[in-house]
Amino acid sequence: MASIQSALTDADWMKLSADLSSQIGELRARAVVLDLTLMDVMDSFATRVLRTLAQTVTLRGAQTILVGIQPDVAIAMVQLGLAQRLDGILTALNLEHGLDMAEALV
Amino acid sequence: MASIQSALTDADWMKLSADLSSQIGELRARAVVLDLTLMDVMDSFATRVLRTLAQTVTLRGAQTILVGIQPDVAIAMVQLGLAQRLDGILTALNLEHGLDMAEALV
Amino acid sequence: MSQEYQRVPIKSEADIVLARQGGRRLAAELGFSSTDQTLLATAISELARNVVQYAGTGEVLLSAIAIGSRRGIQVSAMDQGPGISDPELAMRDGYSTGGSLGLGLPGTRRLADDFSLVTVLGEGTTVTFKMWVR
Amino acid sequence: MSQEYQRVPIKSEADIVLARQGGRRLAAELGFSSTDQTLLATAISELARNVVQYAGTGEVLLSAIAIGSRRGIQVSAMDQGPGISDPELAMRDGYSTGGSLGLGLPGTRRLADDFSLVTVLGEGTTVTFKMWVR
Ligand SMILES: Nc1ncnc2c1ncn2[C@@H]1O[C@H](COP(=O)(O)OP(=O)(O)O)[C@@H](O)[C@H]1O
Ligand SMILES: Nc1ncnc2c1ncn2[C@@H]1O[C@H](COP(=O)(O)OP(=O)(O)O)[C@@H](O)[C@H]1O
Numbered sequence: 339m340a341s342i343q344s345a346l347t348d349a350d351w352m353k354l355s356a357d358l359s360s361q362i363g364e365l366r367a368r369a370v371v372l373d374l375t376l377m378d379v380m381d382s383f384a385t386r387v388l389r390t391l392a393q394t395v396t397l398r399g400a401q402t403i404l405v406g407i408q409p410d411v412a413i414a415m416v417q418l419g420l421a422q423r424l425d426g427i428l429t430a431l432n433l434e435h436g437l438d439m440a441e442a443l444v
Numbered sequence: 445m446a447s448i449q450s451a452l453t454d455a456d457w458m459k460l461s462a463d464l465s466s467q468i469g470e471l472r473a474r475a476v477v478l479d480l481t482l483m484d485v486m487d488s489f490a491t492r493v494l495r496t497l498a499q500t501v502t503l504r505g506a507q508t509i510l511v512g513i514q515p516d517v518a519i520a521m522v523q524l525g526l527a528q529r530l531d532g533i534l535t536a537l538n539l540e541h542g543l544d545m546a547e548a549l550v
Numbered sequence: 551m552s553q554e555y556q557r558v559p560i561k562s563e564a565d566i567v568l569a570r571q572g573g574r575r576l577a578a579e580l581g582f583s584s585t586d587q588t589l590l591a592t593a594i595s596e597l598a599r600n601v602v603q604y605a606g607t608g609e610v611l612l613s614a615i616a617i618g619s620r621r622g623i624q625v626s627a628m629d630q631g632p633g634i635s636d637p638e639l640a641m642r643d644g645y646s647t648g649g650s651l652g653l654g655l656p657g658t659r660r661l662a663d664d665f666s667l668v669t670v671l672g673e674g675t676t677v678t679f680k681m682w683v684r
Numbered sequence: 685m686s687q688e689y690q691r692v693p694i695k696s697e698a699d700i701v702l703a704r705q706g707g708r709r710l711a712a713e714l715g716f717s718s719t720d721q722t723l724l725a726t727a728i729s730e731l732a733r734n735v736v737q738y739a740g741t742g743e744v745l746l747s748a749i750a751i752g753s754r755r756g757i758q759v760s761a762m763d764q765g766p767g768i769s770d771p772e773l774a775m776r777d778g779y780s781t782g783g784s785l786g787l788g789l790p791g792t793r794r795l796a797d798d799f800s801l802v803t804v805l806g807e808g809t810t811v812t813f814k815m816w817v818r
Pocket of ligand 2: 780
């Protein structure tokens with residue numbers, strides 16, 4: 339489980355991705371829940387990074403669940419054409435729903 | 445649950461999308477059922493808007509279920525090539541079936 | 551071939567609905583099946599929306615047509631908008647300059663019995679198609 | 685049409701956040717809905733990131749604009765970078781020379797009320813768009 343803040347840089351994302359990738363092994367995790375509640379904007383950069391992260395998680399044999407995307411952010415992502423770039427990644431309303439979903443997967 | 449009328453304008457759709465997007469949070473909804481019984485025509489505009497709406501709903505962690513697409517409307521959508529643009533969105537015959545489906549998801 | 555016209559000015563989104571309702575009514579009078587009424591109304595909707603979106607204003611002409619005992623409808627959507635720079639490309643599935651689905655023109659051609667697109671850059675666009683009672 | 689400017693220099697990734705926060709603040713003051721504030725902030729983020737990624741440095745100008753009682757924001761992202769060799773291609777969904785998603789320019793055009801891209805090879809790029817309160 340990780341909570342993402344809006345202003346992560348390229349380097350921060352790389353580090354998060356590497357950390358998650360190794361932690362999946364240590365914790366034998368089946369799901370990674372990313373909390374995006376604090377993201378006030380999801381632009382193409384953030385979308386691409388999330389997609390890359392989800393691909394890494396998939397190759398490590400776990401599933402990514404995105405939670406907490408805010409209403410306005412969801413609408414902006416769709417208008418920019420970003421939403422379909424996250425196709426195939428699970429989503430849930432909030433952390434609670436996301437953890438339920440993760441339980442159900444395990 | 446929302447019932448859609450044929451003559452919604454661009455602005456109406458934007459508003460519906462924004463309303464649903466925030467209501468999913470307030471109601472902690474896991475599914476959005478859209479009743480299309482009253483739509484006498486589904487053209488590319490309506491199809492695109494529905495797809496956009498469904499993407500927004502997905503990012504908010506819920507599922508979209510379209511119900512009530514009339515036989516003639518379904519045939520026209522297939523002939524125009526619109527049907528495949530709704531791929532991945534759940535459908536049900538009518539409101540009752542749609543609500544059953546929503547129950548099953550929760 | 552006898553003809554009678556009905557003219558629907560297209561100035562805003564609301565007129566799109568008027569145009570397709572007019573087409574459906576005429577089709578019902580001429581004995582089109584309910585499926586074909588819907589196909590026709592959908593095609594009219596596509597063309598009328600293109601007028602609003604790409605040209606701003608224009609008009610849709612609906613005509614009852616007949617050859618011998620065969621009856622049908624001819625639809626023309628015309629505007630004095632910017633025209634289409636590459637009509638062949640515009641007829642392709644999925645091609646859109648408006649961030650839309652790009653199925654309006656090719657979809658209408660698929661379901662029409664007859665289809666023509668005449669466009670002159672800077673002068674406007676006219677799309678015409680026929681559908682016959684079957 | 686009256687104007688007042690706000691200038692955000694773009695020198696590093698951190699400035700992208702400053703630019704979009706500035707845009708959001710101005711939009712809130714002018715009475716943009718919270719959805720439109722987010723749309724604007726996202727578009728600014730796309731353009732400012734292009735400046736960092738493709739030109740290194742540049743600036744974002746934010747202006748409150750008005751025509752009669754209608755209020756809005758004009759955003760310009762400008763740089764003295766390499767310019768864009770094929771602007772038409774750059775405006776296409778999915779086209780990117782940076783291994784990115786290629787949705788920044790076309791996406792911004794989609795959600796802006798008005799959009800222009802001016803670029804000269806070897807001299808730089810300026811992207812300008814407007815959004816109005818609705
Ligand atoms: N009346 C018109 N005037 C100018 N351009 C048009 C007109 N109708 C269609 N076009 C052009 O043809 C393209 C394809 O049209 P269409 O197949 O109906 O798809 P869509 O409307 O979804 O873009 C449009 O994106 C537009 O560039
Ligand atoms: N400020 C700029 N200077 C030079 N080239 C640019 C600039 N902005 C955009 N481009 C070019 O246009 C392309 C498309 O931009 P965009 O649609 O924002 O997608 P992305 O940034 O994801 O590549 C970029 O890949 C780049 O080649």
